[in-house]
Amino acid sequence: MKNSYKIILSRFLSNYGMLGILIILGILFSILTLRDQYPSGEDAARSLSKVLSTYSHDSSILIISRDTGDDSLFATSLDKRLTDQGFNSIKIISGDPLTVRKQISALPDSEKVSLIATSYAAAPMAFSIKNEMPGFANTIITPPPPYRWPTFLLPDNLRNVANQIAVIAIMAIGMTLVIITAGIDLSVGSLIALSAVVTAWFVGQVGGESATFWGMVLSGLIGIVLCGVIGAFSGLMITRFRIPPFIATLAMMQVAAGFAYVISEGKPIYHLPESFILLGRGAEPFLKIPYAVILMIILYIAAHILMTRTTIGRYVYAVGGNMEAARLAGIRVKRILFFVYMLCGILAGLGGVVMASQLKSGAPTYGLTYELYVIAAVVVGGTSLSGGEGRIFGTLIGAFIIAVIQNGMNLTNVETYTQKIVLGLVILGAVLLDRLKQMGMGKK
Amino acid sequence: MKTNSPNITSILQITGIRKAFPGVQAISRASFDLNPGEIHALVGENGAGKSTLIKILTGAHKADSGEVLLDGKLVSFGSPLEARRAGIAAIYQEFSLIPSLPVSANIFLGRENTTHGLISPRREIKDTIALFNRLGLKLDPETPVGNLSIAHQQLVEIAKALATKSQILVMDEPTAALAPHEVESLFGILRDLKSEGIGIIFIGHRLEEILEIADRVTVMRDGATIGTWNIGEITRAELISQMVGRPIEEEYPKSKAIFGETYFEVRGLTGGPVRDISFSARRGEILGLAGLMGAGRTEVVRLIFGADNKSDGQIIIGGEKCDINSPKDAIDCGICLLTEDRKAQGLILMASCRENFALPNLESWSHLGFVDSKREIDRFSERVRSLNIRLSSPEQRAEDLSGGNQQKLLVARWLETNFEVIIFDEPTRGIDVGAKHEMYLLINELAARGKVVIVISSDLLEILEIADRIIVMREGQISGEISDMATATQEKIMALAT
Numbered sequence: 001m002k003n004s005y006k007i008i009l010s011r012f013l014s015n016y017g018m019l020g021i022l023i024i025l026g027i028l029f030s031i032l033t034l035r036d037q038y039p040s041g042e043d044a045a046r047s048l049s050k051v052l053s054t055y056s057h058d059s060s061i062l063i064i065s066r067d068t069g070d071d072s073l074f075a076t077s078l079d080k081r082l083t084d085q086g087f088n089s090i091k092i093i094s095g096d097p098l099t100v101r102k103q104i105s106a107l108p109d110s111e112k113v114s115l116i117a118t119s120y121a122a123a124p125m126a127f128s129i130k131n132e133m134p135g136f137a138n139t140i141i142t143p144p145p146p147y148r149w150p151t152f153l154l155p156d157n158l159r160n161v162a163n164q165i166a167v168i169a170i171m172a173i174g175m176t177l178v179i180i181t182a183g184i185d186l187s188v189g190s191l192i193a194l195s196a197v198v199t200a201w202f203v204g205q206v207g208g209e210s211a212t213f214w215g216m217v218l219s220g221l222i223g224i225v226l227c228g229v230i231g232a233f234s235g236l237m238i239t240r241f242r243i244p245p246f247i248a249t250l251a252m253m254q255v256a257a258g259f260a261y262v263i264s265e266g267k268p269i270y271h272l273p274e275s276f277i278l279l280g281r282g283a284e285p286f287l288k289i290p291y292a293v294i295l296m297i298i299l300y301i302a303a304h305i306l307m308t309r310t311t312i313g314r315y316v317y318a319v320g321g322n323m324e325a326a327r328l329a330g331i332r333v334k335r336i337l338f339f340v341y342m343l344c345g346i347l348a349g350l351g352g353v354v355m356a357s358q359l360k361s362g363a364p365t366y367g368l369t370y371e372l373y374v375i376a377a378v379v380v381g382g383t384s385l386s387g388g389e390g391r392i393f394g395t396l397i398g399a400f401i402i403a404v405i406q407n408g409m410n411l412t413n414v415e416t417y418t419q420k421i422v423l424g425l426v427i428l429g430a431v432l433l434d435r436l437k438q439m440g441m442g443k444k
Numbered sequence: 445m446k447t448n449s450p451n452i453t454s455i456l457q458i459t460g461i462r463k464a465f466p467g468v469q470a471i472s473r474a475s476f477d478l479n480p481g482e483i484h485a486l487v488g489e490n491g492a493g494k495s496t497l498i499k500i501l502t503g504a505h506k507a508d509s510g511e512v513l514l515d516g517k518l519v520s521f522g523s524p525l526e527a528r529r530a531g532i533a534a535i536y537q538e539f540s541l542i543p544s545l546p547v548s549a550n551i552f553l554g555r556e557n558t559t560h561g562l563i564s565p566r567r568e569i570k571d572t573i574a575l576f577n578r579l580g581l582k583l584d585p586e587t588p589v590g591n592l593s594i595a596h597q598q599l600v601e602i603a604k605a606l607a608t609k610s611q612i613l614v615m616d617e618p619t620a621a622l623a624p625h626e627v628e629s630l631f632g633i634l635r636d637l638k639s640e641g642i643g644i645i646f647i648g649h650r651l652e653e654i655l656e657i658a659d660r661v662t663v664m665r666d667g668a669t670i671g672t673w674n675i676g677e678i679t680r681a682e683l684i685s686q687m688v689g690r691p692i693e694e695e696y697p698k699s700k701a702i703f704g705e706t707y708f709e710v711r712g713l714t715g716g717p718v719r720d721i722s723f724s725a726r727r728g729e730i731l732g733l734a735g736l737m738g739a740g741r742t743e744v745v746r747l748i749f750g751a752d753n754k755s756d757g758q759i760i761i762g763g764e765k766c767d768i769n770s771p772k773d774a775i776d777c778g779i780c781l782l783t784e785d786r787k788a789q790g791l792i793l794m795a796s797c798r799e800n801f802a803l804p805n806l807e808s809w810s811h812l813g814f815v816d817s818k819r820e821i822d823r824f825s826e827r828v829r830s831l832n833i834r835l836s837s838p839e840q841r842a843e844d845l846s847g848g849n850q851q852k853l854l855v856a857r858w859l860e861t862n863f864e865v866i867i868f869d870e871p872t873r874g875i876d877v878g879a880k881h882e883m884y885l886l887i888n889e890l891a892a893r894g895k896v897v898i899v900i901s902s903d904l905l906e907i908l909e910i911a912d913r914i915i916v917m918r919e920g921q922i923s924g925e926i927s928d929m930a931t932a933t934q935e936k937i938m939a940l941a942t
Contacts, residue, residue: 321792
């Protein structure tokens with residue numbers, strides 16, 4: 001069935017064609033942010049040890065660093081590497097300029113220093129020592145060599161992009177389902193605020209800063225369930241009373257926002273335990289992928305399976321494609337609609353918990369206009385607002401397109417207001433491109 | 445056989461048209477001509493190339509080669525608008541009317557007469573009345589189009605097409621949705637248009653209508669025009685064998701099923717326009733449901749199927765009362781319904797054939813909510829083979845299938861359910877002769893397997909030939925029953941229906 005492959009290929013292109021745009025944007029911002037990078041920590045130690053390997057092994061080396069985590073890592077790692085290379089006279093001095101100076105003055109004259117290896121953070125310190133302190137005039141100062149690399153592509157930046165978009169991307173899963181049924185959910189932005197506030201408030205009730213892990217989990221679940229209930233209520237209004245989704249969720253948007261203000265009395269809720277930020281800012285130790293991003297990836301895989309392999313997924317597409325035909329094929333249309341609005345609420349609630357964790361507080365102002373970003377992610381991801389068509393991973397791509405544009409503009413110092421204009425035009429352009437492509441295909 | 449020798453008097457002459465789409469030679473060789481004041485029918489099975497030819501004529505497609513001569517002048521339309529301006533009006537099966545706007549606004553939609561940028565509704569109404577008088581129509585120009593019957597909407601569509609001066613009118617299956625008396629009044633109007641010198645290209649599937657109204661008929665098969673005949677020089681049977689490319693022994697195969705016990709019963713069914721309907725059917729019996737459009741036939745089967753809410757009545761299957769409140773309940777009770785409008789109520793057009801096929805069966809093909817895709821594709825392949833559904837791939841969009849294949853796909857999926865009662869609402873509407881024949885064979889086979897088969901059809905000839913018994917409806921009630929098929933005639937049905 002050669003034809004089958006052709007169709008599958010063309011479907012892939014139309015479903016995930018936005019991936020191309022994401023890649024182009026990535027390349028664009030990589031080029032625009034190509035500049036000298038100054039390594040730190042382990043990387044700095046590695047590259048500097050290579051530079052130093054050309055010097056005589058008898059040189060006495062002084063490693064200077066600040067006493068920050070990254071710098072200490074640099075110092076110990078460099079020490080180890082140089083020792084392994086066979087250098088036998090290595091000394092580490094770290095701390096603020098005053099301490100460092102003191103320690104250097106305390107060095108016996110016999111230990112003449114021929115090389116100072118320094119981190120970037122400590123480099124100004126090293127140069128002032130060379131200039132000002134006697135006996136260092138001939139000392140060579142070697143900071144780690146800089147290298148050309150796009151700031152955009154730095155692992156830290158990529159992690160940041162992913163972590164920044166995680167909340168929107170998680171909510172966009174639910175929105176994708178809703179939009180595939182030809183509906184819309186405007187309440188998700190307010191649900192973030194409600195969920196964040198409710199979670200933070202409950203953490204406060206179960207001990208505030210001394211709340212236990214399970215106490216926090218329970219608080220998060222309460223926030224999520226509450227949002228699920230509100231989503232279910234929208235679903236009920238839409239199915240039982242045939243209120244248009246736009247109106248029903250517009251109303252719930254106001255209601256949820258109102259509740260968030262009432263519960264928090266209009267003020268952000270702080271006093272959360274330090275460990276509360278684990279979900280939002282923590283990362284697994286190996287690749288340092290943030291937990292929020294891992295959660296997002298797991299949810300996307302689960303949603304993809306739901307939509308492609310299960311009866312519910314098939315029914316969601318069918319209901320959006322032709323509600324009457326789906327009903328006449330024996331599908332319980334109302335149940336499906338109820339389910340998607342409830343799920344959308346639950347995921348918005350989860351997004352709120354992640355956001356509260358990222359910001360270590362819950363405030364009623366969270367998530368303002370997020371519904372628009374979420375809808376934009378879904379639409380840019382190729383899901384049709386008229387229903388019946390759309391792909392879960394398309395939405396992830398859409399979310400990342402938005403994240404990459406925002407991040408790229410921040411890195412290239414585009415001003416906030418201009419960013420809005422660009423973002424709006426890019427969303428329009430992305431969808432327009434998709435339209436043109438489909439029109440081209442339809443024309444043959 | 446009359447050859448297409450160049451005719452000086454013809455207003456339209458199409459010669460040597462070829463048109464290919466990626467992967468398909470849609471038209472390999474097509475020639476056609478039209479005289480003023482003539483109704484020239486274009487017939488052929490679905491996929492024979494009729495609509496492509498018409499789309500080339502009306503500017504929606506461009507031919508790869510060949511000539512279109514209009515009044516002896518070579519033309520090539522870049523868009524439907526250009527064709528319209530040249531005097532070619534087309535009416536497609538899908539109406540282009542806006543239901544919420546009044547008739548007059550629809551007639552002038554897109555070419556409103558304005559004074560200082562403002563429309564005068566009063567003048568539009570006046571102009572519409574003038575137009576209707578010319579065409580002999582009696583319709584209120586101020587009624588919203590949505591309130592009109594399908595037949596009247598069709599007439600509005602024709603009036604709209606003729607509001608601008610047209611010398612050629614192309615009609616794609618204009619009678620598909622019409623009841624017999626409405627067809628007659630449409631034909632009356634077509635004859636009037638003929639006498640005004642307008643040439644009409646009439647595309648249709650109902651051969652008896654074509655034999656009645658047309659002056660000449662051209663048959664298309666496999667992308668080529670096979671020949672053109674004067675009506676009167678060709679019989680119905682000859683026409684059919686030209687269309688399918690082989691002789692057909694019997695147009696309506698007879699059911700040879702043996703009737704079993706009374707299995708399906710409806711008592712006092714009431715809801716919407718339907719009042720107090722009671723009937724029963726036996727296993728192996730093909731029960732026809734006849735009546736005019738709007739008599740409530742579709743409404744009755746929708747009530748049975750749970751698609752609409754009934755206010756009263758019982759449905760009894762195999763002696764047991766079934767509590768049916770939704771299509772899901774009906775399917776669980778073993779009833780399936782092939783809806784009259786396969787595009788609006790049957791298929792998910794944008795979804796693949798496989799997905800459409802699987803829809804009502806997913807629950808039984810899944811474990812813990814996960815679809816058994818191997819089973820799905822196996823069942824699909826088997827049904828595609830056994831029902832001879834023509835498609836390029838299981839992933840092809842349902843939208844892209846021909847009408848007959850769409851219909852077969854919908855039947856195929858019901859065959860997968862555990863059904864004992866199957867209802868066909870207009871099963872052969874808009875499908876070609878070959879597919880119709882297959883549909884009749886399928887209906888007979890289901891009856892032979894002891895199923896209860898209920899068929900609704902507006903085609904009186906068809907229902908007389910295939911049904912074992914006919915119930916006639918009028919104004920939401922049963923007005924009579926015809927059980928002696930040997931003496932049944934179209935007139936008898938009409939007498940009960942009106």
